[in-house]
């Protein structure tokens with residue numbers, strides 16, 4: 555980038571008006587199916603809890619995220635946002651956001667590395683008082699290049715497993731200088747978004763991108779964590795033969811007891827029709843595996859970074875490489891086998907050309923949790939300046955459970971689902987150690 559300041563999306567598109575209209579249409583559709591964000595938006599609009607706050611965000615900028623961004627803005631915040639992946643932005647949605655007087659969006663699909671980081675810098679230039687990340691890039695940029703901002707930052711929120719892992723590593727090194735909520739780790743996020751969201755949207759995206767069926771395929775799921783469980787279950791539900799690879803013995807056992815085949819990747823690679831990684835780790839699929847794979851295998855990744863399938867090693871083995879379909883790159887081996895990489899090995903449910911990300915209902919939950927987490931950061935700072943109590947210390951924090959429950963209650967009410975509550979006697983019984991046989 556030669557420009558000193560990176561321009562917002564509106565300055566980068568040819569037909570901004572048309573893009574804004576289409577982006578708004580996508581946002582309106584999503585919002586109709588987001589009862590949690592709708593309820594919180596009404597509350598924030600009335601109470602303006604974020605008045606005077608500047609929120610800096612690096613997220614997948616598409617319709618559901620955009621509704622979170624607007625929810626914070628109607629609550630009084632000034633928001634600046636960019637993408638958290640070079641391929642996951644919907645430019646029309648980004649343009650629709652940028653049209654809002656309290657929102658600046660720098661997110662653009664297909665940016666190179668320099669542009670990606672220049673856009674993060676542009677968000678940091680707004681001097682955020684709260685950060686909202688998906689993968690921790692904003693926290694990293696502030697700590698590495700703008701430590702002078704840290705004192706005025708109330709805290710941050712982190713959306714995904716990989717971001718929380720990075721933050722915990724930073725915290726253990728004593729390097730994390732403001733509090734961050736591990737939004738990923740709440741039940742309302744992880745048990746739905748990672749499991750159902752990743753399962754449904756990764757499989758749907760691969761099927762739509764390739765026009766191929768799951769039935770009868772050998773589908774190798776790398777990693778049997780929250781995301782892997784969702785992928786395995788939904789692939790089995792579509793009549794695939796699921797094979798799981800794991801490094802953690804209890805998770806391997808869980809997959810085995812669930813009825814899946816469990817084996818090392820070196821063995822699974824020979825059988826695979828599809829390999830889908832969900833580990834958050836690097837080099838899960840490498841040269842020794844590529845050498846054993848069948849002609850026509852599909853390789854895809856649903857983990858946060860594009861390091862799970864080692865594409866450098868694949869490229870080294872390939873004698874030819876070409877675009878087989880939109881979103882599918884074929885790597886041809888010397889013996890004629892074609893190994894097909896979907897969405898450049900980036901998280902497939904968001905980065906493939908036709909990707910829409912998780913279903914709307916699932917993201918309503920995740921972003922409902924994000925919204926109450928931001929509210930808690932602001933309110934805790936207000937509480938502490940009023941009564942001198944401590945706000946959250948620098949470091950990674952679990953979100954208070956009652957806030958996660960609040961989000962669940964809003965959703966249940968919207969779904970018309972009633973549930974029982976503990977009686978006073980039951981509560982006393984559950985909290986007592988004296989009751990026995």
Ligand code: NAI
Nearest residue numbers: 714715716777779780781800801802833834835856857858
């Ligand atoms: P998790 O920690 O629950 O699961 C990861 C699993 O992978 C663990 O069981 C671990 O033992 C296993 N693993 C690690 N290295 C491995 C290796 N070399 N071979 C086989 N297994 C290995 O994490 P979770 O929540 O399932 O997230 C996984 C990744 O997906 C993260 O990068 C996360 O950020 C990302 N994610 C992606 C989403 C999407 O929309 N595509 C949504 C939510 C999370």
